[in-house]
Amino acid sequence: MINKHTHRPAALLAATLLAIGTAVTTSAAAQAASCPSGQFCAWTDSNFGGQRTNWSGDDHDWEDPIQDNDSSWANHGISGPGIKDHVQVYENPGLVGIGTVCLDPGQEIATPSGWANDSGDSHTWKMDC
Ligand SMILES: [Ca+2]
Ligand SMILES: [Ca+2]
Secondary structure (H helix, E strand, O other), X not given: OOOHHHHHHHHHHXXXXXXXXXXXXXXXXXXXXXXXOOOEEEEEEOOOEEEEXXXXXXXXXXXXXXXXXXXXXXXXXXXXXXXXXXEEEEEEOOOEEEEEEXXXXXXEEOOOOHHHOOOOOEEEEEOOO
């Protein structure tokens, strides 16, 4: 005769594993950057959070809220032969000073390395990084 109680722990374990799997999937999906096709996007917070600014072209003088407050980036520019599809960000207006981050086509940076955080003031599309 089967004792019903012996089946409970197995059922509970299966339910727990299922819950963990669902949580991992949800977390990974939340990390994808929401940035229009053909544009370069920067966010005031890491993980593509806070306020987003997006550009289709160059901007040599960033303004609030993104100026000196950029903490994650995504390059959703159109890629192809002879197209400037990389994005270089500079620490000062006018494409001057240290290049803080440079993104390949399709690249997304969710968390900044220390000195690149909150330092951008201009960017340009270019052929290479
Ligand atoms: Ca920031
Ligand atoms: Ca700066």
